[in-house]
Each structure stands twice: as C-alpha cells, then as structure tokens.
Amino acid sequence: MDSSHLRGDDDVFALLEQMGGGGDASSSTENDKDSAVHNYPKNNFTMPSNLEQAFQLSPPSSPDIEIIRHRNHEKFKSHFYDLFRNCVPSSSDASPTPPSSKLETPNAQRNQCIRSLIHPIWRQMPAHSVWERFQFSVKTLEADCVRDNQRKMGQPTPWCAVDNEEQMINHLLSPSAHQIYDWIQYGKQRGILWEPLLPVPSISSQDVNGENNQRYRRKTFSLLEEEVKFQFIRSFKKCVGGGSKETLPSLDRVYSSLIKLQADSSTDATEMEGVVMGMQNEKQNFIYDSIFNSQPFKKVIQKLHKKMMYLAEETYAHFVSDMKKCSDRKAAEDQQRMNVNRKRKRSKDKSGNSPKITFIDQADDDYATTADANIDSVPQQAKVTFGGISLKINVDHLQKLERLHSNTLSNILGSHKTTSSFSHLVFSLLLRYDALEGAGLQSAIPQSVFRFLQSKFGCEFESFASPFNCYEMNQSGAFNFGTAFGDTDAWFGSEGTFFGLDFSKGGCFQANPPFASEFIESMYHRMHHFLSMSKDDESADNDNEEMPPIQFVIFVPSWAESAGWQSLVSSPYLSKHCLIDQKNHYYAEGTQHRRSRRSVKGSNEKDKDNGMKGSYRVASFDTSVFFLQNDAAKANWTLDEVQDGLEKAFALQEEPQEEKVPAMKHKKKNKKTMSSQVSTTETIIRTSQATAQKDTQRKPDKKKRKKEKSSGKKKALVSGGDDEMNIFNSLGLFDGK
Numbered sequence: 001m002d003s004s005h006l007r008g009d010d011d012v013f014a015l016l017e018q019m020g021g022g023g024d025a026s027s028s029t030e031n032d033k034d035s036a037v038h039n040y041p042k043n044n045f046t047m048p049s050n051l052e053q054a055f056q057l058s059p060p061s062s063p064d065i066e067i068i069r070h071r072n073h074e075k076f077k078s079h080f081y082d083l084f085r086n087c088v089p090s091s092s093d094a095s096p097t098p099p100s101s102k103l104e105t106p107n108a109q110r111n112q113c114i115r116s117l118i119h120p121i122w123r124q125m126p127a128h129s130v131w132e133r134f135q136f137s138v139k140t141l142e143a144d145c146v147r148d149n150q151r152k153m154g155q156p157t158p159w160c161a162v163d164n165e166e167q168m169i170n171h172l173l174s175p176s177a178h179q180i181y182d183w184i185q186y187g188k189q190r191g192i193l194w195e196p197l198l199p200v201p202s203i204s205s206q207d208v209n210g211e212n213n214q215r216y217r218r219k220t221f222s223l224l225e226e227e228v229k230f231q232f233i234r235s236f237k238k239c240v241g242g243g244s245k246e247t248l249p250s251l252d253r254v255y256s257s258l259i260k261l262q263a264d265s266s267t268d269a270t271e272m273e274g275v276v277m278g279m280q281n282e283k284q285n286f287i288y289d290s291i292f293n294s295q296p297f298k299k300v301i302q303k304l305h306k307k308m309m310y311l312a313e314e315t316y317a318h319f320v321s322d323m324k325k326c327s328d329r330k331a332a333e334d335q336q337r338m339n340v341n342r343k344r345k346r347s348k349d350k351s352g353n354s355p356k357i358t359f360i361d362q363a364d365d366d367y368a369t370t371a372d373a374n375i376d377s378v379p380q381q382a383k384v385t386f387g388g389i390s391l392k393i394n395v396d397h398l399q400k401l402e403r404l405h406s407n408t409l410s411n412i413l414g415s416h417k418t419t420s421s422f423s424h425l426v427f428s429l430l431l432r433y434d435a436l437e438g439a440g441l442q443s444a445i446p447q448s449v450f451r452f453l454q455s456k457f458g459c460e461f462e463s464f465a466s467p468f469n470c471y472e473m474n475q476s477g478a479f480n481f482g483t484a485f486g487d488t489d490a491w492f493g494s495e496g497t498f499f500g501l502d503f504s505k506g507g508c509f510q511a512n513p514p515f516a517s518e519f520i521e522s523m524y525h526r527m528h529h530f531l532s533m534s535k536d537d538e539s540a541d542n543d544n545e546e547m548p549p550i551q552f553v554i555f556v557p558s559w560a561e562s563a564g565w566q567s568l569v570s571s572p573y574l575s576k577h578c579l580i581d582q583k584n585h586y587y588a589e590g591t592q593h594r595r596s597r598r599s600v601k602g603s604n605e606k607d608k609d610n611g612m613k614g615s616y617r618v619a620s621f622d623t624s625v626f627f628l629q630n631d632a633a634k635a636n637w638t639l640d641e642v643q644d645g646l647e648k649a650f651a652l653q654e655e656p657q658e659e660k661v662p663a664m665k666h667k668k669k670n671k672k673t674m675s676s677q678v679s680t681t682e683t684i685i686r687t688s689q690a691t692a693q694k695d696t697q698r699k700p701d702k703k704k705r706k707k708e709k710s711s712g713k714k715k716a717l718v719s720g721g722d723d724e725m726n727i728f729n730s731l732g733l734f735d736g737k
Contacts, residue, residue, distance in 0.1 A: 047168060048412050052160055053496035054486030057146055057194035059159035059183040060172050061487050063355055063386045064330070066428045068322045073197050073435050076315040080308060081127040087304045088122040089115055089296075110261040114294045120248060122300075124235040125228075132436070133516035134227045135199070139484075140522050141219050142194055143499060145203045145212045149191040157192055159183045165413075173491065174421045178327040185320070196485050197435055201313035221305045223518050228301060229292055230517060230562065236288075255283040258290045354420070355386035355427035359395075384427045391430040397468055397593040401426055404467055404492040425491050432488045433466060443587040444469040445512050445555055445650075446616065452649040453553060457637055459508035463501075463552075467492035468593040498523065503530045506548025506632070512555040520556055520564025524571065527552050531573045531630045549633035558622035568626045576639045578625040578646055585623060585650030586616040616652070623650070 061069075150157070159175075162168040171179070187193025191204030191212060202213045239248045248254060291297050360381040382398050383390045393401075405422055450471040453459040462470055462481040467489055470481045482501055483494040495501060499522070503509060513523050530550055558579060559565050569577060589595070592615045625646055627639055 047160060047162060050495050051168070051172060051412065051490055052156075053500060054490035054494050055160055055172060056150070056157070056486065056496060056500055057143055058196055058485075058487040059157070059180055059187070059193070060175055060490075061428045061432070062175060062177060062180060063424055063427045063431075064177050064326050065180050065323060066431045066488075067387050067389060068319060068326060069197050070431050070435055072315050072319045072322065075318075076198065076311060077128070077131060079311055079315075080131055083307045083311065084125075084127040084130065084304060085123070087300050087307075088119050106261060110258075111294060111296050113257060113261055114291055115296045117248065117254065117291060118296060118300065121232060121235050121239055124239060125231045130227055130231050133230075133514070133519075134224055136484075136514045136516045137223045137227065137518035137522070138199065138220055139194075139196070140499060140519055141216065141223065142200060142203065143497065144522075145216050146192060146194045147500065148212060149203065153190065153192055157183075158186055174424060177323070177330045181323045181327040184323065195316070196487060197432070198316055198319055199308070199312040200316055201309050217309070220309070221301075224305050224308070225301050226518055226563070227516070228304070229288075232291075233288060233561070251283055251287075254287055258287060262290070355384050355423040357382055357384050357398075357423055357426070359383075360392070384423065384430060386427050389431070391427065391434060392594050393426070393430060394593060394595055398426070400472065401429070401467055401492055403472075404470075408491055408493045421491075425488070429467060429488045429492065432485055433468065443512075443589065443617070444471075445510075446586055446588055446652060447471055448649040448652055449646065450510070452645050453508065453510055456642070456645065457508040457551065457553075459510055459553065461507060461509045463498045463509055463511040464513045465494075467494065469588060499526055503527075503550060504533060504548075506550050508549075508551045508553065508633075508637070510553050510555075515557050517559070517562035517564040520562070521567050523554075524564070524567045527554075527628060528571065528573070531628060533630075547630060547632050549636040550630045551633040551637060552626075552628045554626040554628065556624055556626070557620075558624040565624065568624070568628075571626075571628055573628045573630060574626060575629045575634060576627040576642065578627075578643045580619075580623040580625065580647060580650050582619050582622045584647065585619050586652060587619055589615055589617050 155161075159171055159179075162171055175183075184193060188195075188200075189204065189206045191207070191210075203216050204210055204213060207213065236248075240251050240254070249257075360383060381392055381394050383392050385391075402422070405425065444465065450459075450462075460480060464484075465471075465481040466483050470483075470493070480495060481493065482496060482498045483489040484497060486494055486496040490496075498511070498513075511523065511527075513520055531552075533547060533550075554568060556565060556568065560569075568574070595615075627642070629637070
C-alpha cells in the first residue's frame with residue numbers, strides 16, 4: 001500500500017473525526033444495499049496485509065452490534081447450562097438397586113449400573129467449563145469451514161472489497177449498523193462469514209445440506225463428546241478420591257462390578273478371564289472405556305448435541321432479528337436528524353451517540369486500600385459506558401490500548417493521530433472479552449518469560465494473545481501478535497487468528513493457546529504444516545535455496561491424558577520438552593485489565609504472594625514447554641540451558657529490569673519535548689491529579705464529601721482548566737457535563 005496519499009492529508013483525518021457516528025443508514029435503499037455487498041474494487045488498490053488478514057473472516061463490529069451479540073450469548077449460555085444439567089436421568093431413574101424384575105438381561109443390568117455411575121459424576125461436572133473449552137474448539141472448526149468456502153469463492157469478502165483508502169476507513173474503522181447487518185446476512189448465506197462469539201447451527205444458511213454443513217455438524221458432535229469425556233474423567237477422579245460432595249464406591253469396587261457384569265453378558269468366559277487379568281494395572285482406563293462405549297452415555301451425548309444445535313439455531317435467529325431492529329432504529333434516527341437538519345440533543349439520548357470514558361474515584365475502587373489512598377489520588381480505574389453497560393479497565397491498560405491504536409494508525413496511515421472512534425473500539429473490545437469467562441483461559445506467560453525468549457531466540461511473535469495481555473517490548477511498540485478476534489482487535493495491532501497466519505518466512509513463534517485439548521491438537525496440525533515444508537512446496541513462498549528456520553515454543557498444561565498434549569509430545573519435530581513444576585511458577589492474570597492499577601502494581605514480580613489479587617497467579621498445574629524445530633532451526637538455535645532459564649523466568653527470578661517510567665511523570669522531566677505528544681488518557685489523569693491535590697489541601701469532612709460524591713465525580717474530571725475541556729469536547733470521547 002502506498003500511504004503517501006494519506007500521510008499528512010488533513011481531509012482524510014477530517015473524515016476520521018466524523019467516523020464516531022458511522023455512516024448514514026438512511027440511504028440504505030435496496031440498490032444501496034446491493035452495492036454494499038456486491039461491488040468489488042475496480043482499481044488496483046491493495047488493502048494493508050495485516051488488516052486484510054484480521055478482517056478475513058468477520059466484518060468489523062460496533063458498540064450497538066456488540067451489545068446485541070453479548071446479550072444473546074449470555075442467554076445461550078444460561079439455557080445451555082440448564083439443558084446440560086437436565087440431560088442425565090433423574091436420581092430415581094438412576095437408582096443403583098432397581099427391582100430385579102425390570103432387569104432380566106445382563107446387558108440391562110450393566111446399563112443400569114453405568115447410569116448409576118453417570119448421574120452423580122455428571123452433577124459434579126462444571127457446565128460452564130464444558131462450554132468455555134468447547135467454544136474454542138468449535139469456533140476453530142467453523143473458521144476452517146469458512147476459509148474453505150472463501151477459497152472456493154475466490155473473491156474478497158464485501159467488507160474488504162474497497163476501492164481506495166477512504167472507503168477502507170469507512171468500512172473497517174466505524175461502519176454503521178445497517179452496513180454490518182447487510183454484510184452478516186450476505187456472508188452467512190454464502191458460508192463466507194465467521195461468527196466470533198455465538199454458536200451457529202450451520203456454516204451456510206443457503207445450502208443447509210451442503211458438504212461443509214454436514215462436516216460441521218458431524219465434527220461438532222465429536223468435539224462435544226471429547227470435551228464431555230475430558231470433564232467426566234476429571235470429575236470421576238474427584239468423586240472416587242473423596243474430593244467431591246458426590247461420593248462413589250472405591251475404584252476397586254466399581255472396577256470389579258463392571259467386570260462381573262461384563263463377564264455375565266459374555267458368552268466366552270475364558271476370553272473374559274484373560275481380559276480381567278490383562279486389565280489389572282489399567283482399572284481406570286477400563287472403567288472409562290466401559291462408560292464411554294455404553295448405550296446410556298452415548299444417548300446422553302446425542303441428546304445434549306441435538307438440543308444444543310436447536311438452541312444455537314434459535315439464538316442466532318434472535319441475534320439476526322435484533323440486528324435488523326437496531327439497523328431500522330438507527331436509520332430512522334439518522335433520517336430524523338437529516339430532516340430537522342440538526343443534531344439530536346444529548347439529554348434525549350439515554351445511551352449517548354458514542355461510548356463515554358470516565359474515571360473512578362478511589363472511594364469507588366473495589367481494589368483500593370487505605371495504604372493506596374495515602375500514596376496518591378490519581379485515578380486507578382476507568383469505565384467505558386454505552387447503552388446502559390459500564391465496563392471497567394485500569395488506567396495502565398487504557399493507556400496501553402491507546403498506544404497500540406496509535407501505532408496501528410501510524411503503520412497504516414502514516415500518522416499517530418487518534419480518532420474519535422477510539423472509545424467505540426475500546427467498548428467493543430472490552431465487551432467481547434467480557435463474554436469469555438475463565439480467567440485461566442485468558443492467562444498469559446509472565447513478561448520475564450517473553451524477555452527470555454526474545455534474548456535467547458529473537459522471538460518477536462505471540463501467537464495467542466489479546467490487546468490487553470500482549471507483551472510490549474517498550475512503550476513505542478509491541479511484539480507482533482495474533483488474537484482470536486480480528487474484528488475487534490485489528491485496530492489495536494492484531495494480525496488475525498493464528499490459523500490464518502503464514503509462518504513460512506521463518507522465525508521463532510511463542511504459543512500459549514487456550515487450554516482445550518481439541519484446540520491444541522488443531523494448533524499442532526497447523527504448526528506441523530509449516531515445519532514439514534520443503535523448498536519445493538508451492539505454499540512455501542520462499543525464494544531461498546534453503547528453508548528458513550522455523551521454531552515454535554508452546555506452553556500448555558502437562559495433561560498427559562489429553563489428545564492435544566499427546567500430539568505435541570509425539571511430534572517428529574520435537575527438539576526439547578521442559579517440565580515446569582506447578583508450585584514454582586506463575587501466570588499473568590487473564591483479567592488483570594479489569595483490576596485497579598494500584599492492585600496490579602501491588603503484586604509485581606517482587607511481590608508474588610499477592611496471588612489472585614494482582615497481576616500474577618500461581619499456576620494450577622505443571623506446565624509443559626515444547627520446542628518444535630525444523631532442520632534449519634536446529635542448526636540456528638541450540639536449546640542448552642533453556643530449562644534453567646525458563647524456570648527462573650517463570651519463577652520471576654530473572655535479573656531486575658529497568659521499570660518503565662510512566663508517561664505522565666516523564667513529561668514533567670521533558671515538558672518541552674513531550675508537550676506535543678500528550679495522549680487523551682494522560683491529559684485526563686493529569687487533570688484528575690491536580691484536582692485531587694486541591695481536594696487534599698482542602699480536606700473536606702466525610703459527610704460533605706459523601707454528599708458531593710454523585711454530583712462532583714464527573715466535574716472533577718474536567719476541573720483542571722479550559723484547555724482540558726476543549727480537548728475533551730473536540731474529541732467527543734469524554735463526558736464533560
């Protein structure tokens with residue numbers, strides 16, 4: 001892309017400043033709708049590769065659409081948890097001692113025994129964990145099917161079909177609700193759209209019985225079955241070991257009961273005797289096989305899958321219907337504004353036209369302590385509010401997002417100027433990741449481990465990250481990183497999903513995937529594809545005589561029984577496997593961006609005992625670190641002493657690093673040189689700090705402060721002077737009332 005057309009172009013940046021309200025939905029006639037999804041570029045304009053990759057599967061989102069998606073997703077989860085719990089027989093039907101008259105055959109007795117085992121274990125299985133892990137696997141499957149359809153279509157998706165830079169910005173930075181609705185409808189009909197959050201009943205709504213749709217339905221059943229088996233085994237061990245409210249007979253008793261029932265139903269007693277003797281050291285595996293291959297268990301899985309697919313179909317239909325209502329409402333509002341030729345008054349708009357970022361007083365900070373209040377009065381948390389929803393983010397992470405957004409605009413447009421769409425992007429990002437429960441699934445390896453990999457191997461790519469937890473080498477940039485959601489993450493630097501990235505040019509790539517076995521297995525197959533490449537492969541995209549070094553460093557739980565772990569440990573490209581003891585290492589908290597800045601700093605690398613309250617948490621399991629290398633990587637990088645280096649880095653015992661100087665303090669030392677680079681967030685913090693100092697000098701009594709709390713909170717944000725007020729009003733990001 002030739003960015004010279006945009007670099008320094010005031011007209012284009014004037015357009016960017018108008019992007020906060022999106023396009024004009026009132027012009028969505030049938031002809032306009034057709035042109036929005038059918039017209040393809042008529043010139044040789046090429047979209048930047050990182051944006052094209054990030055938006056390959058899904059169109060950009062918006063706060064309105066994201067709220068609709070989030071609410072439907074929450075409803076789905078609630079209903080899924082209920083149907084999951086109700087899929088097993090009732091306790092009366094699963095009685096271990098039914099009347100003998102009802103069980104005349106050995107097979108019937110065996111099935112009833114298995115039902116009596118399934119019921120108490122199933123009640124202990126966490127439905128939310130089943131869905132969280134299954135969601136990652138099924139979304140990977142859906143994306144794979146969508147890519148197949150896109151390759152067959154051979155054309156860019158309509159949201160990426162642009163003629164020029166201005167149209168690209170209009171499409172991808174702040175599209176209107178009716179644009180997104182049209183794109184989703186068009187893409188879903190043809191099976192070229194990936195829904196990032198909601199489960200879908202099919203890939204294409206047009207060809208319901210097509211090959212891809214049939215493959216999708218078969219594979220979702222298999223993925224669901226494997227996930228249920230995984231959770232069943234974990235719950236079984238707790239029940240037998242006494243670590244659960246539901247208790248089962250001893251392992252030996254369960255084993256002997258199943259053996260006896262199987263022997264009674266067998267016609268060859270001699271054969272069964274050999275089986276019994278051969279299974280003495282594999283009692284658990286025999287029990288699992290007996291249960292998983294039984295008719296009662298298979299019926300439960302079939303029932304669960306069938307009801308889940310019906311629920312997915314109903315949920316997605318509601319999502320599309322809600323989007324249509326939102327699109328029509330926005331179109332009517334825009335038409336009304338055009339007719340009266342004036343803007344809607346804010347007092348009549350309860351939700352506001354754009355998300356508002358405000359800062360939280362320490363008195364309202366959930367993590368603030370008395371000691372914190374004595375240190376300083378700078379706000380530690382902010383909240384982003386839109387449509388009646390408020391989402392918290394600490395100030396450090398808000399500043400980080402601003403840096404990432406600025407750097408992304410610089411790479412694409414050639415300027416660090418931040419647009420008024422920033423608050424839209426932040427709100428959509430926060431709401432999307434809020435839908436992913438499970439802090440452990442979003443955890444990251446500590447920054448000390450990143451520094452070790454960077455210094456040892458020159459590693460500068462993070463395969464599974466988010467804009468919140470991606471590693472920053474310094475305040476001016478970050479590792480290149482891939483994320484799960486290109487549609488919300490692209491404008492913060494994401495290069496898209498791991499499964500769509502090209503690693504053939506070589507390098508060292510860090511991978512800390514979601515801890516779902518099927519997902520890890522899919523990840524390995526993708527890695528194997530690049531590691532097994534030769535210079536003669538058409539997909540290698542390499543003009544050198546030799547293949548470049550390719551190395552993947554993978555961090556996963558040491559779950560030896562899982563298929564994902566087995567695929568990695570049995571890889572022909574495995575050069576080294578390091579095992580990190582559970583008690584001696586830490587992970588970065590997956591939800592640290594929601595916590596106050598003070599609480600995160602209070603649990604730094606020297607204060608590890610703070611545990612879950614800060615930025616690090618003690619690992620819940622042993623960690624396996626796999627080094628997969630092709631021949632060129634083996635020659636380029638030696639793996640001596642990596643075990644010791646990883647253990648020290650994971651235990652946060654590395655050499656002390658120079659701490660970042662907060663931007664607002666740095667400005668005091670270099671006031672002249674930094675005055676032109678003051679960010680919006682930093683300006684707000686500086687204003688709040690000055691206000692807090694004045695309030696401290698006045699020392700109002702508690703009653704007076706409590707009385708003025710509700711009315712003075714917003715005023716405190718803008719009481720630092722007219723200059724700050726002008727900044728807020730011009731950007732349209734912050735509520736200055």
